[in-house]
Amino acid sequence: MKLESLKSETKFTDNRIIVKGTGSYTIQSVTLNVHDAWKSKSVKVLNLYYNNRPEADFSELKKNRSLWKCAKICHLTFNQTELKVEFPVPITACNFMIQLDSFYENLQALSLELFLCPRCSRPVTDKHGICGNCHENAYQCKQCRIINYENLDSFLCNKCGYSKYGRFEFNFMAKPGFIFDSMKNDEDMKRGLAAIESESENAYRRYQQLLGFKKPFLNTRWGPRASHVR
Structure with missing residues (x-):
């Protein structure tokens, strides 16, 4: 997987x-x-x-x-x-x-590595990381554009x-798998009960959906004379 x-x-x-x-x-x-x-x-x-x-x-x-x-x-x-x-x-x-x-x-490869702008791919030499061509901040993530100011590198x-x-x-x-850690305190118990409540609601919702799927079958006549059924 x-x-x-x-x-x-x-x-x-x-x-x-x-x-x-x-x-x-x-x-x-x-x-x-x-x-x-x-x-x-x-x-x-x-x-x-x-x-x-x-x-x-x-x-x-x-x-x-x-x-x-x-x-x-x-x-x-x-x-x-x-x-x-x-x-x-x-x-x-x-x-x-x-x-x-x-x-x-x-270190040798790092010294030769160009600091490129994530927007226009031009080399950036400004110490603050501002691209001289498009004025974007080159420290931003190339994929999502966020800047990690706490650790720029x-x-x-x-x-x-x-x-x-x-x-x-x-x-x-x-x-x-179907094995889970055992509960050790009241907080574990509360979270476990909340999980049971949530899963019970999910199970009831699925049960209602299945009942909805069942009704059309019960209301349909199957057989040679049911020519309207396709």
Whole structure:
């Protein structure tokens, strides 16, 4: 499965991809492919984290590191574009976090690397990043145009996850799982009850839809004489 087919929502930081899954999955392996990789900077250490808390919200997932369990720490070679991580004991997870922990830097290639305007692709030499041709700010993300003022040289865009150093594709060998973490306190219980209430409403709504589909069949006469039926 591609990562896109497992996720319900994704958030990004300068160096993290946080994925909230559509449900719980039992994961056997994870494969990374880097497309259009640049030679100037590449991932040195990649950490994989997970948890199995379907009720967790993104503010918790981003800030509370204690929610995460480390699945694997991967050391990559310079400009490595393929990586497969297999788990001898499959992990069960609702949420997944990919952390790009440290990087290789080719100083010679970085010194020759042109700072290009994301709008007109002209080289930008202004120290504030303003393009002399179209006057756009060259520090903005090429894909979503946001500017990360806290880290102008971030590896990932903290809004859309775009990276000028390569396009990252993750694939999972996984199947739906049905095991969840146990409740440990009153807050867990409240979130669990809220999830039950929500799923009960969804089930009732689906039941009503099915009843609506059933009525036309019951009102239709099937057989040789039902010439009006096509």
